[in-house]
Amino acid sequence: ILATAQYWGAALSQGALSVSAILLCGMVAYSLATNKRFDNPISCVVVALSVFFIMMPQTVTASLAATSPLVTDEVTSAAVTGAFITSYTGTNGMFTAIIIGLLAPTLFIAVSGVDKLRIKMPEGVPPAVEKSFNVLIPMLLTLGAFGLVAMILFAGFQTDITALINTWIQTPLRALTTNPVGLVFIYSLGVLLFTLGIHQSTINGVLVEPILTIVLVEAMELYSTGGIDAVIARPDLYLNMNIINVYALMGGSGCTLALLIATFIWGKWQPSKEIAKLGILPSIFNINEPVIYGYPIVFNIPLMIPFVLCTALGIIISYFATVAGLVNPTCIQVPWTTPIIASGLLSTGGDWRAAVLQVLLLALFVVIYLPFMKASETAQRKQFEMSE
Numbered sequence: 001i002l003a004t005a006q007y008w009g010a011a012l013s014q015g016a017l018s019v020s021a022i023l024l025c026g027m028v029a030y031s032l033a034t035n036k037r038f039d040n041p042i043s044c045v046v047v048a049l050s051v052f053f054i055m056m057p058q059t060v061t062a063s064l065a066a067t068s069p070l071v072t073d074e075v076t077s078a079a080v081t082g083a084f085i086t087s088y089t090g091t092n093g094m095f096t097a098i099i100i101g102l103l104a105p106t107l108f109i110a111v112s113g114v115d116k117l118r119i120k121m122p123e124g125v126p127p128a129v130e131k132s133f134n135v136l137i138p139m140l141l142t143l144g145a146f147g148l149v150a151m152i153l154f155a156g157f158q159t160d161i162t163a164l165i166n167t168w169i170q171t172p173l174r175a176l177t178t179n180p181v182g183l184v185f186i187y188s189l190g191v192l193l194f195t196l197g198i199h200q201s202t203i204n205g206v207l208v209e210p211i212l213t214i215v216l217v218e219a220m221e222l223y224s225t226g227g228i229d230a231v232i233a234r235p236d237l238y239l240n241m242n243i244i245n246v247y248a249l250m251g252g253s254g255c256t257l258a259l260l261i262a263t264f265i266w267g268k269w270q271p272s273k274e275i276a277k278l279g280i281l282p283s284i285f286n287i288n289e290p291v292i293y294g295y296p297i298v299f300n301i302p303l304m305i306p307f308v309l310c311t312a313l314g315i316i317i318s319y320f321a322t323v324a325g326l327v328n329p330t331c332i333q334v335p336w337t338t339p340i341i342a343s344g345l346l347s348t349g350g351d352w353r354a355a356v357l358q359v360l361l362l363a364l365f366v367v368i369y370l371p372f373m374k375a376s377e378t379a380q381r382k383q384f385e386m387s388e
Helices: 002-015 017-035 041-054 091-112 127-134 136-157 161-177 180-194 201-207 209-232 241-247 253-266 270-284 289-294 301-323 342-347 352-387
Strands: 059-063 077-081
Touching: 002 017, 002 209, 017 041, 017 091, 017 209, 041 091, 041 136, 091 136, 091 161, 091 209, 127 136, 136 161, 161 180, 161 209, 180 201, 180 253, 180 301, 201 209, 209 241, 241 301, 241 342, 241 352, 253 270, 253 289, 253 301, 253 352, 270 289, 270 352, 301 352, 342 352
Parallel strands: none
Antiparallel strands: 059 077
């Protein structure tokens, strides 16, 4: 029964995690095409996916199952052609998928803008047919250009684009973002930008979240095969995307749920309390744009300090609590909109201590926000009185 259930779970993983890079590549290409208002976004998806596979190695190494544990000189691997490996189509290929999903459609759209490359169709041809022919030559040129790059990488360097990206981009970024000092510095910088009106995803969505998501997926795969003990034995997987979503973004960026609680209990400035009433429900689901721009956090100097500090403390305290064995590592992906307590329980495989840690952190953040909230109210009251 368990073996059958495992097959069911493996089938789901094969249809989702193992092809996540393919799905991501197509979605990035489609989003880019729609943002550029290109009239044929589906063709951009086709180009991006084709280039994604063009850039893969044409020969891969496959592991062979041993026929007997007593045979020591048996061949255990073989070179296989006409196959794709999940280390390229899955989470390890996400960076490649993002880069190709941006570069290939960009080149294709630029080439499609050349009028001389358009195939002139006679009058009466349906617009859909004409649109398909118009992208034919630009598509061939784009695919041919990337095929030439793949050939040069193979013939000249015996490598491929994914291997290069993993070596020169993904591995250094992972080393930087999967240690507490580097992660706190980069994420705090992104959160600081949010206090200036620039969404934190400008920094974190590019440098941090893709890498930490890859680490989280690795932790999920390890948990599915070896249970929580296998994940505990891998400290390099402790810092993943969930440790931020679960502990450092309670109520949204800057842990502003704590600010709203402090405002409800000790706030005296009525406009702030009205914004808190409007923002409390979204903040329960970690959506805090109404608070960021309505309270406001943006350009509110007193609140900038706890906004950045609480995020950094959430990462540091939860990481060292995990290292010390006080809570299980986060190893199950939950939506970032999951409310606290539920997110702690679900992301750690049902560890109640994670929910307790969330409550304790939230109480700490309320205390941290309190004096800055009072200073903000005083400043806003003075500004209001001066404007009258």
